[in-house]
Amino acid sequence: MAQLFFKYGAMNSGKTIEILKVAHNYEEQNKPVIIMTSGVDDRAGVGTVSSRIGLERPAHPIFQGDDVFEQVKAINAGANCVLIDEAQFLTKAHVFQLAKIVDELNIPVMAFGLKNDFRNELFEGSKYLLLYADKLEEMKTICWFCAKKATMNLRFHDDQPVYEGEQVQIGGNEAYYPVCRRHYYNPPLDMLGK
Numbered sequence: 094m095a096q097l098f099f100k101y102g103a104m105n106s107g108k109t110i111e112i113l114k115v116a117h118n119y120e121e122q123n124k125p126v127i128i129m130t131s132g133v134d135d136r137a138g139v140g141t142v143s144s145r146i147g148l149e150r151p152a153h154p155i156f157q158g159d160d161v162f163e164q165v166k167a168i169n170a171g172a173n174c175v176l177i178d179e180a181q182f183l184t185k186a187h188v189f190q191l192a193k194i195v196d197e198l199n200i201p202v203m204a205f206g207l208k209n210d211f212r213n214e215l216f217e218g219s220k221y222l223l224l225y226a227d228k229l230e231e232m233k234t235i236c237w238f239c240a241k242k243a244t245m246n247l248r249f250h251d252d253q254p255v256y257e258g259e260q261v262q263i264g265g266n267e268a269y270y271p272v273c274r275r276h277y278y279n280p281p282l283d284m285l286g287k
């Protein structure tokens with residue numbers, strides 16, 4: 094029986110590289126997969142999954158009003174797996190459609206994304222994936238300032254940490270740091286030269 098997976102982790106925890114690895118493992122056995130990503134994140138261009146380690150691949154973009162169930166049926170209803178990056182930006186409806194892919198098409202869906210935003214609130218996609226996924230898995234990385242696990246994402250603006258603002262602001266290492274709880278509230282700015 095197929096399952097819906099939500100693999101969540103702070104920024105830089107290797108989510109995209111894991112997608113590329115899983116896709117490679119299926120494809121080298123001639124088992125096709127579908128790679129998708131939110132159309133909201135355009136860092137590497139809309140419809141691209143791109144890891145900091147330098148690897149990237151085209152992906153089917155998912156936009157606000159899209160029906161992901163119908164998209165997957167149209168692309169390849171016999172795919173072995175659906176891999177989704179930036180799942181935090183999905184809507185509640187998208188998450189229900191992912192569950193339908195699993196339950197009606199019997200295709201495993203692995204969604205990768207952030208759990209919490211820079212204010213430490215859940216994203217919509219993450220909230221419903223936490224509620225509807227069959228399996229949850231934490232992807233781990235270390236705090237920018239110590240050796241603890243990073244569970245939060247700290248946003249910077251003009252060299253200062255920010256805790257309020259619009260939830261969505263696309264960016265990478267120039268704007269966000271993965272941090273532990275202690276350093277989320279008290280980041281040692283001298284360690285950044287800020």
Ligand SMILES: Nc1ncnc2c1ncn2[C@@H]1O[C@H](COP(=O)(O)OP(=O)(O)O)[C@@H](O)[C@H]1O
Nearest residue numbers: 103104105106107108109110111143144145146
């Ligand atoms: N030059 C490198 N050599 C080895 N690992 C690297 C390199 N650059 C980045 N990485 C690893 O890639 C991971 C970030 O991967 P990425 O897929 O971009 O993460 P995420 O999608 O979670 O933000 C980090 O764990 C980092 O250790």
Ligand SMILES: Cc1cn([C@H]2C[C@H](O)[C@@H](COP(=O)(O)O)O2)c(=O)[nH]c1=O
Nearest residue numbers: 104105134210211246260261262263264
């Ligand atoms: C914390 C946080 C992140 N974002 C954006 C920033 C990036 O574009 C993505 C996450 O990228 P990842 O490295 O692939 O995990 O999400 C945001 O818009 N709002 C936030 O609070």
